[in-house]
Amino acid sequence: MAIIEFPKEMKWGAATAAYQIEGAALEDGRGLSIWDTFSKTPGNVLNGDNGDVACDSYHRYKEDVQIMKELGINVYRFSISWPRIFPAGTGEINQKGLQYYHNLVDELLENGIEPMCTLYHWDLPQALQDQGGWENRKTVDAFADYAEQIFKEFDGKIKKWITINEPWCVSFLSNFIGIHAPGFQNLKLATDISHHLLLAHGKAVARFRDLKVEGSIGYAPNTEWLEPFSSKQEDIDACNRGMGWFIEWFFDPVFKGQYPHFMLEVFDKHGAAPAIQAGDMEIISQKIDFVGINYYTGSVGRYKKDADLFDLEKVDIGYEKTDFDWNIYPEGFYKVLLKIKDQYGDIPVYITENGACYNDEVENGRVKDQGRIDYLKQHLTSLKRAMDSGVQIKGYLAWSLLDNFEWAEGYHKRFGIVHVDFNTLKRTKKDSYYWYKQTVKNGWFDM
Numbered sequence: 375m376a377i378i379e380f381p382k383e384m385k386w387g388a389a390t391a392a393y394q395i396e397g398a399a400l401e402d403g404r405g406l407s408i409w410d411t412f413s414k415t416p417g418n419v420l421n422g423d424n425g426d427v428a429c430d431s432y433h434r435y436k437e438d439v440q441i442m443k444e445l446g447i448n449v450y451r452f453s454i455s456w457p458r459i460f461p462a463g464t465g466e467i468n469q470k471g472l473q474y475y476h477n478l479v480d481e482l483l484e485n486g487i488e489p490m491c492t493l494y495h496w497d498l499p500q501a502l503q504d505q506g507g508w509e510n511r512k513t514v515d516a517f518a519d520y521a522e523q524i525f526k527e528f529d530g531k532i533k534k535w536i537t538i539n540e541p542w543c544v545s546f547l548s549n550f551i552g553i554h555a556p557g558f559q560n561l562k563l564a565t566d567i568s569h570h571l572l573l574a575h576g577k578a579v580a581r582f583r584d585l586k587v588e589g590s591i592g593y594a595p596n597t598e599w600l601e602p603f604s605s606k607q608e609d610i611d612a613c614n615r616g617m618g619w620f621i622e623w624f625f626d627p628v629f630k631g632q633y634p635h636f637m638l639e640v641f642d643k644h645g646a647a648p649a650i651q652a653g654d655m656e657i658i659s660q661k662i663d664f665v666g667i668n669y670y671t672g673s674v675g676r677y678k679k680d681a682d683l684f685d686l687e688k689v690d691i692g693y694e695k696t697d698f699d700w701n702i703y704p705e706g707f708y709k710v711l712l713k714i715k716d717q718y719g720d721i722p723v724y725i726t727e728n729g730a731c732y733n734d735e736v737e738n739g740r741v742k743d744q745g746r747i748d749y750l751k752q753h754l755t756s757l758k759r760a761m762d763s764g765v766q767i768k769g770y771l772a773w774s775l776l777d778n779f780e781w782a783e784g785y786h787k788r789f790g791i792v793h794v795d796f797n798t799l800k801r802t803k804k805d806s807y808y809w810y811k812q813t814v815k816n817g818w819f820d821m
């Protein structure tokens with residue numbers, strides 16, 4: 375067996391998001407989000423699930439922090455619910471909402487765990503959606519005002535900040551593919567929203583710098599690897615276009631100050647090039663301190679005219695899959711990280727999400743989730759290989775601490791290293807929790 379060992383200074387953590395774990399959706403002055411509306415529209419979420427209760431972490435955060443403390447992690451990524459702070463999206467502040475996050479952050483700090491805060495993890499205030507949502511440039515400024523409020527409130531307590539989680543999901547999955555809130559299917563709308571999200575990111579970074587907030591700031595794009603089916607150039611080009619949708623489209627504006635021409639060509643062909651105003655790209659491309667990378671899976675792809683926007687067809691060549699029916703493809707993790715380093719330079723990287731869906735259940739008080747342990751081992755081995763190839767990895771945060779509301783899949787899809795019984799809200803540490811605990815303690819594991 376091989377020992378996979380990590381630097382002593384590497385951070386180890388776990389990640390969650392507000393709408394997926396908090397519950398208390400109608401409590402203490404919280405306003406509605408687009409996910410409250412979307413999840414309660416019949417047919418949008420499996421089994422009609424919603425985030426009204428979720429893991430009830432709003433009330434159980436102290437228990438959850440003790441679970442983290444026993445786990446031994448030193449960083450915890452959570453998100454702030456914008457409508458819990460600004461119920462109408464702007465204007466009056468909900469003090470009880472702020473107080474909840476002070477309580478959570480204080481509990482983390484008292485237990486030696488560093489908070490990493492995501493400002494936007496998909497739960498846009500419904501009041502802003504009613505005014506056009508991310509399609510409306512006014513939402514960009516509303517986000518910057520919300521971010522400024524949070525920076526001022528938590529400066530000195532929170533020192534790692536993420537502006538936007540997975541802008542591809544917020545724009546294309548939610549407004550072109552349409553399976554996430556608010557559920558539109560319009561490519562031009564989606565590309566305009568992708569631009570406004572990057573603008574919102576940039577404006578929040580500008581406020582962060584202007585306020586001289588202590589700490590570091592970045593964003594957390596989602597990534598995927600597409601391996602060409604053959605060495606034919608048409609297959610290679612199709613895969614590069616497909617990855618460009620996740621990577622270059624959201625990295626080039628931030629790191630190069632312009633959209634990738636090959637992607638603009640694709641969107642322009644469909645009459646969907648984004649509306650860019652003078653000065654936008656300068657705002658978007660100001661320096662950030664780190665990039666968060668979310669990686670789950672990869673696929674094999676080949677050229678097929680009109681198969682999708684990119685003339686790309688995914689091919690199932692029999693990779694083992696998780697219960698989300700996603701390929702287990704750790705090689706792609708390595709390749710994504712090297713691609714980002716090669717194309718965008720030696721930017722510090724946090725793996726802000728990586729994990730596996732297995733719909734495991736408790737049997738005699740135990741959850742035997744060897745599949746998740748194997749997934750983590752394989753992907754951490756790829757991560758170490760990327761680090762040995764020069765990628766500046768600052769930390770790894772497993773998705774997720776808890777089984778939680780998995781968006782359109784509801785509570786059926788489980789990503790946690792801790793099982794949650796959604797009838798009783800009982801937490802049960804899985805075998806993967808104990809494996810991860812030992813790995814965090816040692817800084818190595820036996821492959």
Ligand SMILES: N#[N+]C[C@@H]1[C@@H](O)[C@H](O)[C@@H](O)[C@@H]2O[C@H]12
Nearest residue numbers: 391539540668727773780789
């Ligand atoms: N699906 N899936 C699991 C996980 C989702 O639960 C997170 O909220 C997202 O940031 C990202 O999509 C990844």
